[in-house]
Amino acid sequence: DSDTVQVIVRPNPISVAGPDQLICAGDSVQLGGPNTPGYTYSWSPANGLNNTVISDPVLTLSNPGSVPDTLVYVVTTTLNGCVTSDTVTVISSPVPVANAGTDAVICSGQSVQIGAAAVPGYSYSWNPSTGLSSGSVADPLATLINAGTQPDTISFVVTAGAFGCFDNDTVEVVVKPLPVSQAGPDVTLCGSDTVTIGS
Secondary structure: OOOOOOOOOOOOOOOOOOOOEEEEOOOEEEOOOOOOOOOEEEEEOOOOEOOOOOOOOEEEOOOOOOOOEEEEEEEEEEEOOEEEEEEEEEEEEOOOOOOOOOOEEEEOOOEEEOOOOOOOOOEEEEEOOOOEOOOOOOOOEEEOOOOOOOOEEEEEEEEEEEOOEEEEEEEEEEEEOOOOOOOOOOOOOOOOOOOOOOO
16 A cells, blocks of 8 residues: 655745945945845834835934944745745944134134044044144144235144044134234434434
């Protein structure tokens, strides 16, 4: 006697959550991978995703705090009753706030402090750095020269960085030329002589 049994072996779907990501708060990144016909997808958690039932949703996250947030997203893929899953780790970093300070007006040769107090954990870079006491501090001293006859306006841009994210701010410093005083040459007078001095 004999009997036959048929065993259907269904293939497992391949779940692709994509590589781990580092994003700045407010930015967007695409997770997952290309769509495979016949697959159904489900993402969790839904926080920040534009769609939870496609292969490659776009993720947008905010981070109002002062330290990075780490979130783990799971994609569950189903094909003919077979289910697999994959995870991706997303680090959402807060965006630093750059502060170049208020615009200033000085006379040639004078100094003015630009920027603001340093924030712990921030890095700073100024461009241009010419005339600054340091190009890598939060509040450098700017000492500027104007040898011309008209005011110069110099724009300084500070870039603040933290946790791989960056922000820029600009301050303008107007440098006015110094007037030239002319008293004239030294003279010697006799009695009631008169002479014109200056120029």
